[in-house]
Amino acid sequence: xxxxxxxxxxxxxxxxxxxxxxxxxxxxxxxxxxxxxxxxxxxxxxxxxxxxxxxxxxxxxxxxxxxxxxxxxxxxxxxxxxxxxxxxxxxxxxxxxxxxxxxxxxxxxxxxxxxxxxxxxxxxxxxxxxxxxxxxxxxxxxxxxxxxxxxxxxxxxxxxxxxxxxxxxxxxxxxxxxxxxxxxxxxxxxxxxxxxxxxxxxxxxxxxxxxxxxxxxxxxxxxxxxxxxxxxxxxxxx
Amino acid sequence: xxxxxxxxxxxxxxxxxxxxxxxxxxxxxxxxxxxxxxxxxxxxxxxxxxxxxxxxxxxxxxxxxxxxxxxxxxxxxxxxxxxxxxxxxxxxxxxxxxxxxxxxxxxxxxxxxxxxxxxxxxxxxxxxxxxxxxxxxxxxxxxxxxxxxxxxxxxxxxxxxxxxxxxxxxxxxxxxxxxxx
Ligand code: SF4
Ligand code: SF4
Ligand code: SF4
Ligand code: FES
Numbered sequence: 001x002x003x004x005x006x007x008x009x010x011x012x013x014x015x016x017x018x019x020x021x022x023x024x025x026x027x028x029x030x031x032x033x034x035x036x037x038x039x040x041x042x043x044x045x046x047x048x049x050x051x052x053x054x055x056x057x058x059x060x061x062x063x064x065x066x067x068x069x070x071x072x073x074x075x076x077x078x079x080x081x082x083x084x085x086x087x088x089x090x091x092x093x094x095x096x097x098x099x100x101x102x103x104x105x106x107x108x109x110x111x112x113x114x115x116x117x118x119x120x121x122x123x124x125x126x127x128x129x130x131x132x133x134x135x136x137x138x139x140x141x142x143x144x145x146x147x148x149x150x151x152x153x154x155x156x157x158x159x160x161x162x163x164x165x166x167x168x169x170x171x172x173x174x175x176x177x178x179x180x181x182x183x184x185x186x187x188x189x190x191x192x193x194x195x196x197x198x199x200x201x202x203x204x205x206x207x208x209x210x211x212x213x214x215x216x217x218x219x220x221x222x223x224x225x226x227x228x229x230x231x232x233x234x235x236x237x238x
Numbered sequence: 239x240x241x242x243x244x245x246x247x248x249x250x251x252x253x254x255x256x257x258x259x260x261x262x263x264x265x266x267x268x269x270x271x272x273x274x275x276x277x278x279x280x281x282x283x284x285x286x287x288x289x290x291x292x293x294x295x296x297x298x299x300x301x302x303x304x305x306x307x308x309x310x311x312x313x314x315x316x317x318x319x320x321x322x323x324x325x326x327x328x329x330x331x332x333x334x335x336x337x338x339x340x341x342x343x344x345x346x347x348x349x350x351x352x353x354x355x356x357x358x359x360x361x362x363x364x365x366x367x368x369x370x371x372x373x374x375x376x377x378x379x380x381x382x383x384x385x386x387x388x389x390x391x392x393x394x395x396x397x398x399x400x401x402x403x404x405x406x407x408x409x410x411x412x413x414x415x416x417x418x419x
Contacts, residue, residue: 095331099336099337099339099340100331100417101333101334101336101337102327102331102333102389102416102417102418103327103333103334103389103417103418104334105418108418109418114416114417114418115416117416117417118412118416118417119412121412123330123385123386123387123411123412124324124330124331124375124377124382124385124387125331125375126377128378129332129336129339129374129375129378131336131339131340131372132340133340133341134340217418
């Protein structure tokens with residue numbers, strides 16, 4: 001993929017990248033850290049979580065670094081009080097939205113959401129918890145989907161559709177009613193399209209998708225296969 | 239080091255929690271002596287005093303606010319405490335006690351008093367505190383000054399936090415603990 005090389009500034013540092021690169025890709029190539037949640041190396045971006053927001057000079061709004069392309073002369077700030085405030089709020093809302101009980105969760109100690117909260121200094125949730133009644137689908141022979149822990153990052157949808165090619169996962173409903181579903185909102189165990197490859201389970205950032213039989217804190221995910229598979233398909237793997 | 243003239247007044251309370259946070263507090267072992275040199279434990283499940291003192295410098299709260307009794311207690315304690323500390327995930331985030339919230343009170347009571355019994359038991363009236371519609375973290379009902387996540391927070395974390403508070407500083411806990419730690 002030949003393209004023009006653009007130069008811009010991230011946190012005062014002069015950087016360059018190919019013109020179709022995102023701010024996140026260029027930042028990571030230059031070892032500048034921007035927190036992310038829905039982004040996962042090797043998958044197409046969803047721009048779903050808003051954790052990666054950055055300030056771009058001249059832009060009225062904060063922009064998600066994972067889906068915003070660089071431009072010549074662009075000036076980006078990845079750290080500020082304002083950004084920290086919004087990133088914390090985003091993470092707090094994710095906790096308030098569903099039922100996260102870390103102490104008894106299969107992903108305790110291996111969870112991206114938990115880790116984000118810790119690194120952003122979220123030590124309590126200021127918003128009222130919603131306590132929704134949500135299903136747990138354990139109909140699959142090997143896996144469990146617990147919607148109480150889902151952050152709607154759509155990693156499962158993307159890996160299943162783009163890498164495995166099964167497209168078992170999709171999204172149903174809007175706003176607070178939004179859920180990821182298998183096939184036509186049928187039990188996962190009855191899905192005709194699922195190949196039981198387990199890729200969705202491994203990329204899921206939280207305890208929402210897990211292997212059966214794992215107890216609290218036992219569900220550590222294996223993600224190293226993904227950049228390899230993507231590379232084999234000629235995709236980007238940052 | 240010479241003994242401070244007046245020791246700080248320290249209290250601990252146990253709302254809807256498993257007592258794990260208090261166990262972790264006791265796990266400070268010999269460091270408890272160091273804490274005792276600088277603070278007096280004026281009210282706690284660990285000491286024999288029934289009424290909450292007029293004014294307490296630091297109160298550590300274990301547990302979520304789950305019953306009318308918890309609510310009454312924590313409101314009173316807030317009024318009589320200078321620095322109120324949520325200790326552990328139940329106090330900080332609701333944790334396990336809030337797992338009943340999506341179901342509502344009646345199905346939960348029914349599970350305990352009708353479904354899981356060999357002979358139907360009468361519902362308690364008057365003696366056992368009435369459950370609130372939902373269990374909540376402490377800061378959802380009264381202002382909280384310091385949060386110590388963890389289930390339970392380790393003895394090291396509690397020791398560090400209490401020492402900092404006794405020195406008049408706000409503990410920086412981010413590297414020591416997290417939800418579920
Ligand atoms: S998914 Fe993560 S944040 Fe949610 S309960 Fe499990 S460990 Fe905690
Ligand atoms: S199930 Fe997991 S991977 Fe899928 S949207 Fe929810 S959190 Fe993301
Ligand atoms: S936070 Fe954990 S250890 Fe502390 S009372 Fe709650 S369940 Fe028990
Ligand atoms: S990582 Fe950019 S929106 Fe989620």
